[in-house]
Each structure stands twice: as structure tokens, then as C-alpha cells.
Amino acid sequence: MTSSAVDPIRLARERRRIFLALFTALAIALHTIEFLLPSPTPWFRLGLANIFAVLALFLYDGRAAWSVNLIRIVVSSLFLGTFISPRFFLALSGGVLATAVMTAARGIAGERIGPVGVSVLGGVGHALGQFGCAWLVLVRHDGLWYLLPPFLLMAIIAGMINGFVADYLLTTLRQHPAFRAKNSESAVANNENAL
Amino acid sequence: MALKDYWQRTTALDRVIIVVMLALCGFLAVIVGMKKPGKTLYVNQGERVTYKAEMMTDQRVDLPGPLGVTVLEIKDGQARILSSPCPFKVCIGMGAIRHAGEIIACVPNRLLIEISGENDPNQERNYDLLSR
């Protein structure tokens, strides 16, 4: 019997929901701002919003990462007015592949992979997902492939930068009681949600 | 918050991933670099594409039509008609084409030859349409 009136399982679940909502909102804000900032070319972006998916992945689990990313993509496209437009589907393809690769990598490698590695994979996944979408649906043109290597390089570098930022955030956040004992809380939360 | 500290915090797998991805990137760059501007030439007869050729491969093609055989030559990235059974040789007079979107046609022999591609509409020409 715990001394506090709060059920730890419920507490964990609530915390998860609230923080994921927070992460999602911040991801949306970051994505929108990043999109609105001038950039040399429209395609080369840092993808800062992905940092939050990485955080969700490391602090909670794969499903958390999925929800952060998917909701972020849909809602920010509504804000930017690009919902159901080519841009949206490029972002969606990129986001889906990125998240899939990140969660799979974390699932397979577990503790052996860190936020930097995951983030780099996320960046690469995003780039490849976008290219795949562009190739299949938009422009079946050889010239497209010329863009891939520099794009990929940018994605790797951005992934690394984002990874370091995520790492910093993780070390800071993990010091907070809300995120301690992460493993038992998230396992319990998962079981609850699976019902 | 030195970068070096963070670098040391990366796991071995992280570093492997970075190296592998960079290698992948380099590999792709090499492959793409070797792929020369692959413009493709299409021959249309009637509504169908009856022949396809790469602009970067020198070749000579016989294109049969109702009047006879029109000979097309691709050389040094340019395509032109060498001989044709049509009366006015307008198609030969059209000269050589090399850019995407350009067309040669032998109308009497029902041939329309064009170079595909959408990425250099008029970059190397300073006009939109040609009056001739």
C-alpha cells in the first residue's frame, strides 16, 4: 500500500500522456517555425522536430515516437496549409520511414544504440522516404537521383546535430523525477494501453 | 557542453551507423556521377512509341515508315536524320537536336522523334518558341 493517494500506474500513464502531448506540441511548433524560416533551398531542412520523436522513443517507447511524429506531421501541415498536397505526402513518407527505422533500430539494438545513432537513421529514413515518394508519385525523372547524395549528406549531418541535441535533452530530462524509473513505468503504461 | 564530450557519449553502434551512412552516401554519389545525363530519345509512329534510344550511345537506326526507311543517327549527344525517302527532306533540314523537349519530324513518313526529359526546358536556349 503506498502512502500517497496517487496510484503509481495511473500517475505514470498520465505523465506519459501529458509529456507526449507536450513533446508533440513542441514538435509542431518547431516544425512550423523551421518551415517558415528562409532557407537556401526548400528541401534542405534540419528536421529539428524529429528530436522530440527521439526523446519520446528513448523516454518511453516506439509507439510514443510514432504518435509524436504522425500527429506532428498532420497538424503542422494543417497549420501550414499544405494538408493533402504534394508537400504533405512527401513529409508523411519521410516521417513514416524515419519513424519506422528509428523504432526498429531501437527495438533491435536496444541499449547499444544512442540518440545520435537513432537520429542519424531517422534523418536518412526521412530523406529516403521523401525520395521514394517523389520518384513514385511525382517526378519519374532521372535528374531526381542527382539530388539524392547531397540530400542524404545533409540528412546525416542534420541527424547528428539533432542527435546531440536530443542527447543533451535526455541527460537533462532524466534527472527530473518525472522521468526516473523510466523502465518500469513505461512497461506498466504499455500493458495498460494494450488492453 | 563541449562537443567532444557528446561525441564520447555516442555508442559504438552510433559511430558505426554514421560511418555506414556516410559510406552509403558516397557510394550513391559515385553511382550517380557515373550515370551520364541520360536523356532518352523516343521515336513515335502514329500514336505509339516504336523505338527508344539513349542519347549518350552513338548509333544509327533505320526507321521504317510508309514511304520507306528514314535513317536516324545519334552521335556525340546529338540526333539527326541522315537520309529519308520524303520529297522535301524537311526532316533533314531540321538539323540536329540534343536537348530535352526538342523534336525532329518526318511528317510524310509519319515519324516524330523527340528527346525526353523535363528538367531543362529552355535553360540553354534563350527563346520559348521558334518561328521558322
Place this chain on the structure above:
Amino acid sequence: MTRSVVSLLIVILLFCVSIVFLREEAGPLVRTRLLMGTVVEIRILDEDAADFDEAVSAAFSAMAGVEAMMSPHLSDSEISRLSAAEKRLSVSAETREVIQRSLDISAASQGAFDISIGQLIHLWGFAEGEPQRPERKLIEETLAETGPDALAVSGTEIIKRSSDIAVDLGGVAKGFAIDRAIGVLAAAGVRHASVNAGGDMRLLGDRGGGVKWRIGIQHPRRPQQILARLDLADVAVVTSGDYERYFEEEGVRYHHILDPRSGYPADACQAVTVVAVDALTADALATAVFVLGTERGLALLNSSGVEGMIVDQNGQVEMTSGLKEIISWP
């Protein structure tokens, strides 16, 4: 578990459904067809270009319709039947309009432009695709029947001065077809388009955003180069050149633009470009000026209220004053 599966399915469904919308994006609508013996290209630059697919098809059909009515190569076209007629034939309003306007230009050019030379063209074999130089005597005999007064329009009929007269609208039918196509596109709401029939063209509006069309003029002696460039909108541009269709016999080059007064290919010019409000006028005047040569050609251009450029047989270039403002040299 089912909740996330359902949401995933919804996302996928959205994805698939919208691929349909994706396809419509971007870029000018360009369609080409082989018509009237040449490659005809219609280009639409409006933002919603993809919506005009049907209009483009209708425009091509209109052009094919003109060809069916006015081509001398189709034995049951109105023109062929007119050429075969004894004295008179009732024709459609369009054919009448084209013939009337051609007769007007014929008179204005003092016979340099003449649609009654069908028989002469037939002699040279340009129409049949077996060109040859006819005998002088034959040419002179054939010429006797031609001239600006060989035809007359009366009510719904065309009256021939003699039964041997064959009508050839080769110098104007293409222009008329282009005008028709533009009419179809304009009626459909297109604002920025070009109809280009093998180098004879008409523009609808500009390219969008106030940007004019850049029209290159083929250099008459250097195939890979342009002679000059005109920045235009909403006009027709037609160039007649001695380099387009020709054959050689005994080392002499004979091109397809005949001088109706001599019966032989006109030799006053290498090329003429006319810029006019409609393509029929530009087409007819380009031919007329080509035959007339620089001095009288310029006079005709000015009196017709059109702009034009003449490259004489030595390569010397003259042009109307209006053209000087919009021309640029490479």
C-alpha cells in the same frame, strides 16, 4: 491495438486517395499532334493548366476540321471540290471567309499572293510529294488562268473565271486553323497559351505574370541559330523561308514559295517574318511579302497595319518600325 490499426489504415487511405490529386500538380500542359503536314504543338501555361485537357483536344479537332475542309490533298474537301467544279460551288461560311480575305490580300499585294495557283503548284509537284521543275511553256500556259480576279465570292458561292482554276489555300489555311484553335482555347477560359504549327504560331496572352513570350526567328542560313528574338504577347507570328521545303535539280535549289506572277520560286528574299493580330493575316502576308521583296513588301506591311521583318536574298535585314522596339539580337 485495433485503435492504432484503424488510425494507420485511415492514414494509408488518405495517402492513396490523395495520390489522385497529386498527379494534377504542376507545370504547363503541352500536347503535340501531326496535323496539316506538320507538328502542331499547343502549350498552356495557366496555373490550372491540367484542367484544359479537353479544350486542347477540342482545339486540335477544330484544326483537323479546317484541314478536312480546305486541304487540297483530301479529294472531298470543299477546296478540292471547288477546284474540280466547272464554274461555281456553294461552300461553307468558313471557307468563304478564308477565300474572301485571301482575295483582299491578293488585291492589296497586286497578285503577289494568289490562291488560284493550285494548278501551278500541282505542276511543280509540291503537293504530291514528287517535286520537279516543269517546262517553261507549261508554266506559262498554267499562269494564264491565274490571278487576283480568277475567283469571286457571290452569296454562298465561289465563282471561278474558268474551269481549269484550282484553288490552293496552302498560304492561309494553316493560319486559319491556328486562329480557330486559339478561339477554342480562349472560349474555354485559357489565358496563357501558344499554338505552334511547325513554326507558324499564335499566342494567347503572355506567359503569365506579365512575362512576354520570347519568339526566336530561325536564321535562314544557319540551322542551329536564331536570327533575332521578339518579345510578344497576344499576336500571331508567321515566318516564310526558302529553307523550309525545297528540292534540287541540276544543282539549282527550288523552294516551295512560288511567285504567282512568274510561275517560279520567288527569289527576292531568304525569309520574311510577319507579326499580326491573327494568324491568317500573318500567314498570307508573309507569303505576299516574300514574293514582293523588300521595298514593296515593306509598303504592304505598313499599309496593312502589321509588323514584319524581311531578309532579302543577300541576307540584308529590314523591318517595320514597330518591330525595332521589341526585337533583340543574340
